[in-house]
Amino acid sequence: MDHTPPGLIPLPSAVELRPGAQRLTLPPEPVLTAAPGTEGVARWLRRELGAATGWTLPPAAEGPRPGAPAGVRLALDTELAERSGPEAYRLAVGADGVRLTGATAAGLFWAAQTLRQLLGPDAYRRAPLPGRVWSLPYGTVEDAPRFGWRGMMLDVARHFTPKEGVLRWIDLLAAHKLNVLHLHLTDDQGWRIEIRRHPRLTEVGAWRARSKWGHGTSDLWNDTPHGGFYTQDDIREIVAYAAERHVRIVPEIDLPGHSQAAIAAYPELGNTDVVDTAALGVWEDWGINPNVLAPTEAVLRFYEGVFEELLELFPAEVSPFVHVGGDECPKEQWRKSRTAQERIRELGVDGEDGLQSWFVRHFDHWLAARGRRLIGWDEILEGGLAEGAAVSSWRGYAGGTAAARAGHDVVMCPEQHVYLDHRQDGGADEPMPIGYVRSLEDVYRFEPVPPELSAEAARHVLGAQANMWTEVTQDQGRVDYQVFPRLAAFAEVVWSALPAPERRDFARFEERMGAHYPRLDALGVDYRRPEGPLPRQRRPGVPGRPVEGAPPKA
Numbered sequence: 001m002d003h004t005p006p007g008l009i010p011l012p013s014a015v016e017l018r019p020g021a022q023r024l025t026l027p028p029e030p031v032l033t034a035a036p037g038t039e040g041v042a043r044w045l046r047r048e049l050g051a052a053t054g055w056t057l058p059p060a061a062e063g064p065r066p067g068a069p070a071g072v073r074l075a076l077d078t079e080l081a082e083r084s085g086p087e088a089y090r091l092a093v094g095a096d097g098v099r100l101t102g103a104t105a106a107g108l109f110w111a112a113q114t115l116r117q118l119l120g121p122d123a124y125r126r127a128p129l130p131g132r133v134w135s136l137p138y139g140t141v142e143d144a145p146r147f148g149w150r151g152m153m154l155d156v157a158r159h160f161t162p163k164e165g166v167l168r169w170i171d172l173l174a175a176h177k178l179n180v181l182h183l184h185l186t187d188d189q190g191w192r193i194e195i196r197r198h199p200r201l202t203e204v205g206a207w208r209a210r211s212k213w214g215h216g217t218s219d220l221w222n223d224t225p226h227g228g229f230y231t232q233d234d235i236r237e238i239v240a241y242a243a244e245r246h247v248r249i250v251p252e253i254d255l256p257g258h259s260q261a262a263i264a265a266y267p268e269l270g271n272t273d274v275v276d277t278a279a280l281g282v283w284e285d286w287g288i289n290p291n292v293l294a295p296t297e298a299v300l301r302f303y304e305g306v307f308e309e310l311l312e313l314f315p316a317e318v319s320p321f322v323h324v325g326g327d328e329c330p331k332e333q334w335r336k337s338r339t340a341q342e343r344i345r346e347l348g349v350d351g352e353d354g355l356q357s358w359f360v361r362h363f364d365h366w367l368a369a370r371g372r373r374l375i376g377w378d379e380i381l382e383g384g385l386a387e388g389a390a391v392s393s394w395r396g397y398a399g400g401t402a403a404a405r406a407g408h409d410v411v412m413c414p415e416q417h418v419y420l421d422h423r424q425d426g427g428a429d430e431p432m433p434i435g436y437v438r439s440l441e442d443v444y445r446f447e448p449v450p451p452e453l454s455a456e457a458a459r460h461v462l463g464a465q466a467n468m469w470t471e472v473t474q475d476q477g478r479v480d481y482q483v484f485p486r487l488a489a490f491a492e493v494v495w496s497a498l499p500a501p502e503r504r505d506f507a508r509f510e511e512r513m514g515a516h517y518p519r520l521d522a523l524g525v526d527y528r529r530p531e532g533p534l535p536r537q538r539r540p541g542v543p544g545r546p547v548e549g550a551p552p553k554a
Contacts, residue, residue: 013143182323184254195309268294271291326379327378431542485520
């Protein structure tokens with residue numbers, strides 16, 4: 001048996017495949033046997049593999065048939081769930097065909113992803129190539145993920161990703177066995193989701209007159225108006241599409257900072273006793289904006305209405321968590337605002353920092369009362385959290401470590417390790433270079449669980465996500481370039497039981513990536529090549545914000 005996975009990413013738990021010519025050649029029209037509970041995966045196979053292979057995968061005739069052509073069999077096994085967890089699977093290839101077994105429908109879906117990888121890069125095409133013969137190595141793959149939260153955050157506020165692009169990202173995540181898409185839906189530069197009781201959020205807040213070209217320190221501008229938003233039916237489609245692929249959606253409505261787009265639409269949301277909020281438009285620049293929400297009951301009621309519509313669009317079974325941001329909230333307007341100062345005295349909180357905590361805790365309790373869990377960036381720790389709230393640890397590991405020790409669940413996404421807007425190389429050709437150099441190898445050596453955590457605290461690390469902020473990525477190609485191939489390395493980190501970072505075999509991972517790049521090619525992903533950016537991927541003369549040296553480890 002050959003224990004080397006043939007280019008499988010992420011690395012499975014156990015692989016036993018026969019080398020050389022011992023392969024199953026599939027017939028021109030394999031049959032599909034789908035046990036109860038596997039219907040969703042059967043539909044996916046017929047649609048996705050059918051497009052690439054030309055197979056219709058007709059249902060197999062009931063009962064065994066001697067001499068029947070090899071086919072694909074789908075089944076669920078509750079004992080597998082008890083032994084290895086709800087997303088475990090087993091794939092077996094023999095003379096009689098392919099058997100995919102999942103602990104649950106989710107595990108079975110991940111088995112289907114492994115099957116697709118084993119079939120080769122042409123299995124990712126949208127139409128069959130003439131004369132293509134499909135074969136698989138004999139043997140087995142047994143697998144289960146390390147973490148239950150394996151995600152990516154996509155910022156659709158700074159630069160809008162149309163609905164079709166979001167659906168494409170769901171497919172790309174699923175192809176890498178990632179199961180969470182965090183959508184950053186609102187910010188100073190745009191509001192991207194239709195709220196029917198507050199129509200100006202998208203009539204006004206979804207559009208800006210121009211955009212900074214490059215980093216915020218650049219003096220260049222793109223004078224093309226930018227914007228867009230998802231209708232409520234678009235969101236329902238996205239949620240349903242994700243659910244079919246066992247991907248959870250985490251919607252983010254940012255508050256009380258990062259809110260100028262909302263204030264531009266409804267000026268009464270801002271600190272009107274300090275700023276002429278009626279003169280504000282949707283922000284055109286990048287960075288931290290001073291215009292924040294006013295700490296009033298009217299603002300709370302407004303956002304409760306927003307969240308009421310949000311919860312209807314994102315059902316709990318697909319979106320148990322709701323992200324409220326809670327980061328980077330400048331306090332200067334509150335210091336100058338009589339209304340804010342009166343609210344501080346009324347509540348008895350500790351100054352302006354306590355006021356921000358009051359904002360977050362209000363929605364923490366509001367969401368919990370409706371069966372949802374709040375999650376926010378690690379600044380939300382500063383005023384204390386209610387039981388059940390979770391933390392996205394982005395300013396290094398410290399916030400996540402403190403939260404886990406305090407009994408709160410944590411998603412690790414430290415900026416200096418898994419912010420994919422950061423540059424991939426220190427060379428002069430990197431387009432609009434931001435932040436520290438985070439190479440493919442750097443991401444592969446990311447470890448979500450800090451070694452100083454006790455076993456009990458470590459159980460609160462739900463997993464990790466890679467974050468893709470889009471200030472300097474204006475279109476699909478630029479986002480592709482920043483995300484891939486590093487997302488493949490990240491996927492292996494959060495799925496596979498890898499050794500400690502310094503002991504990980506990056507050379508073997510690179511070898512397996514040699515088989516994965518053609519899959520990305522077939523999927524139309526405009527990734528960064530190992531040798532560097534293609535000429536068309538460069539952005540000469542457009543400034544970024546590179547940070548030299550090694551990033552801090554904390």
